[in-house]
Amino acid sequence: MPLLEVNGLTKSYQPGNPILKDVSFSVEAGEFVAVIGPSGAGKSTMLRCLNRMVDIAEGQVFFDGKDVGAQNKKGLRDVRKHIGMVFQHYNLVPRLTVIENVLHGRFGYKSTLQGVLGRFTEAEKQKAFELLEKLGIAEHAYKRCDQLSGGQQQRVGICRALIQDPKIILCDEPIASLDPNSSKVIMDHLKTISIEFGITCIVNLHQVDVAKDYANRVIGLKKGEVVFDGPSLLLSESFTDEIYGMKTAVETRELITV
Amino acid sequence: MNETVLKKRKFQMTMLFLGVIVLTYLSAWVTDYGFVSSLEAVPGAMVWMASNLLVDGEALGKLPDIMGKLIETVFMSIAATTIAAALSLFLAIMGSKTTMVNRAFGAVSRFVASLSRNIPVVAWSLILLLSFGQNSVTGFLALFVGTVGFLTRAFIETIDEAALGSVEALRATGATYWQIVSKAVVPQGLPQMVSWVLFMIETNIRSATLVGILTGTGIGYMFDMYYKTMNYEVVALITITIVLSVILIELLSTRIRKVIL
Ligand SMILES: Nc1ncnc2c1ncn2[C@@H]1O[C@H](COP(=O)(O)OP(=O)(O)OP(=O)(O)O)[C@@H](O)[C@H]1O
Ligand SMILES: [Mg+2]
Numbered sequence: 001m002p003l004l005e006v007n008g009l010t011k012s013y014q015p016g017n018p019i020l021k022d023v024s025f026s027v028e029a030g031e032f033v034a035v036i037g038p039s040g041a042g043k044s045t046m047l048r049c050l051n052r053m054v055d056i057a058e059g060q061v062f063f064d065g066k067d068v069g070a071q072n073k074k075g076l077r078d079v080r081k082h083i084g085m086v087f088q089h090y091n092l093v094p095r096l097t098v099i100e101n102v103l104h105g106r107f108g109y110k111s112t113l114q115g116v117l118g119r120f121t122e123a124e125k126q127k128a129f130e131l132l133e134k135l136g137i138a139e140h141a142y143k144r145c146d147q148l149s150g151g152q153q154q155r156v157g158i159c160r161a162l163i164q165d166p167k168i169i170l171c172d173e174p175i176a177s178l179d180p181n182s183s184k185v186i187m188d189h190l191k192t193i194s195i196e197f198g199i200t201c202i203v204n205l206h207q208v209d210v211a212k213d214y215a216n217r218v219i220g221l222k223k224g225e226v227v228f229d230g231p232s233l234l235l236s237e238s239f240t241d242e243i244y245g246m247k248t249a250v251e252t253r254e255l256i257t258v
Numbered sequence: 259m260n261e262t263v264l265k266k267r268k269f270q271m272t273m274l275f276l277g278v279i280v281l282t283y284l285s286a287w288v289t290d291y292g293f294v295s296s297l298e299a300v301p302g303a304m305v306w307m308a309s310n311l312l313v314d315g316e317a318l319g320k321l322p323d324i325m326g327k328l329i330e331t332v333f334m335s336i337a338a339t340t341i342a343a344a345l346s347l348f349l350a351i352m353g354s355k356t357t358m359v360n361r362a363f364g365a366v367s368r369f370v371a372s373l374s375r376n377i378p379v380v381a382w383s384l385i386l387l388l389s390f391g392q393n394s395v396t397g398f399l400a401l402f403v404g405t406v407g408f409l410t411r412a413f414i415e416t417i418d419e420a421a422l423g424s425v426e427a428l429r430a431t432g433a434t435y436w437q438i439v440s441k442a443v444v445p446q447g448l449p450q451m452v453s454w455v456l457f458m459i460e461t462n463i464r465s466a467t468l469v470g471i472l473t474g475t476g477i478g479y480m481f482d483m484y485y486k487t488m489n490y491e492v493v494a495l496i497t498i499t500i501v502l503s504v505i506l507i508e509l510l511s512t513r514i515r516k517v518i519l
Binding site: 051053076077078079080081083084085087089090091092093094095096104105107108109110112115116118157160161164 | 422423424426427428429430431432433434435436437438440441442445446449
């Protein structure tokens with residue numbers, strides 16, 4: 001049974017204007033999948049359907065054998081605590097320290113009261129430090145997050161996802177706000193994580209070349225439809241043209257002149 | 259294209275400026291307010307103030323009394339503000355789009371806030387005076403109600419700003435609602451909220467004098483009493499103590515702000 005299975009996922013924010021149209025795919029444990037597609041193709045929406053950060057309208061998402069759409073509040077919490085998420089803008093609490101932000105990843109395992117009181121076990125704290133060490137930011141553990149560079153903040157975000165003990169990590173354009181060097185550091189870390197810990201990664205990306213370099217498999221989205229799904233080696237020039245297409249060139253030009 | 263935008267903006271600014279000038283003249287004309295004659299009255303008023311509002315030895319004898327009332331008023335303002343802040347925090351969490359539990363609660367809380375904010379403190383004093391009579395509870399409530407409205411709105415903005423991404427991230431980890439509020443929203447927004455509370459304490463100490471005149475409590479009542487008996491020396495002394503205490507509180511809260519922000 002695949003770790004993640006998406007069946008006929010359809011989603012619209014306004015009636016009559018579907019953002020995702022009948023999206024189906026499945027992901028095996030340990031895969032590193034890149035999702036590419038032009039702006040507005042529905043990449044972020046699709047990723048957020050996987051852990052139901054946006055409601056699933058039609059179709060099903062099965063994660064680890066559970067129907068995500070059918071879960072009640074508690075069931076959804078159980079699903080989410082095994083799914084890490086990494087964001088373009090890191091989404092940390094800027095005024096809190098690095099270590100506090102990392103430990104936030106454990107809330108899914110705690111009662112509300114334990115969380116509110118900030119009760120973390122020694123083992124959890126130790127794990128947090130190990131992860132910071134692994135991502136090379138242990139020396140910043142007690143700094144406030146707003147004092148770190150973007151690349152460092154993103155590594156905190158990855159630590160927060162990893163401390164969840166996730167089976168899968170969803171990354172929504174993790175390197176879109178970073179310079180080339182930091183981008184490479186982040187992508188290398190994600191790759192290491194997936195190989196070393198066997199954690200499945202689904203990464204939304206803008207850059208086709210990055211997707212080809214790092215992912216085993218690429219899913220191409222265009223206007224809410226899957227137009228490519230296969231090994232990244234098979235993603236040919238003509239297919240990227242199809243995904244980003246001549247049309248996008250015209251659309252871009254329109255955007256600039258408007 | 260940019261040039262036309264700039265030209266348009268410049269034109270708009272000019273029109274706005276002209277509009278303000280025209281409006282000023284119009285309102286002066288409607289209210290029969292003469293700039294020149296009001297300016298002429300200034301020296302006379304100065305002379306009157308200088309000769310009547312002098313603190314003398316007799317007035318100084320009233321100082322302990324005044325200080326007592328002043329301290330009472332200051333503490334009432336602080337109490338009204340902090341208790342209002344607690345209620346506002348709750349209303350703001352319910353009312354903010356990022357942290358609200360459901361739409362109905364959110365709408366109710368925003369309505370309560372807007373109602374209490376848009377009725378001026380003076381009006382609240384008079385309304386509450388009718389139902390509670392002349393005592394210190396009335397003054398306290400008048401400040402309390404106005405403060406709830408203002409702080410709820412300020413807190414909602416603070417929360418929306420503070421909560422931008424982290425709420426989404428924590429929801430995605432499976433955190434519960436109160437975990438998110440207590441560990442992401444409050445820590446991020448608290449310094450800003452404390453700053454608003456300090457601002458409100460300053461404002462309320464000033465309004466407390468006026469509210470006191472209307473509701474017959476605290477330092478305002480004392481001011482009113484000596485004013486009506488034309489004991490202007492004491493009035494002057496009261497005014498000076500109020501001004502000094504407000505300045506003191508302002509200095510204090512500037513200090514606190516520096517530390518927390
Ligand atoms: N909360 C929302 N309400 C209404 N429409 C939305 C919402 N979120 C996204 N959309 C719309 O859905 C479409 C797809 O958005 P989405 O963010 O999934 O695209 P994307 O592929 O991630 O684009 P980008 O590369 O720019 O991040 C867009 O047209 C967007 O305007
Ligand atoms: Mg996106």
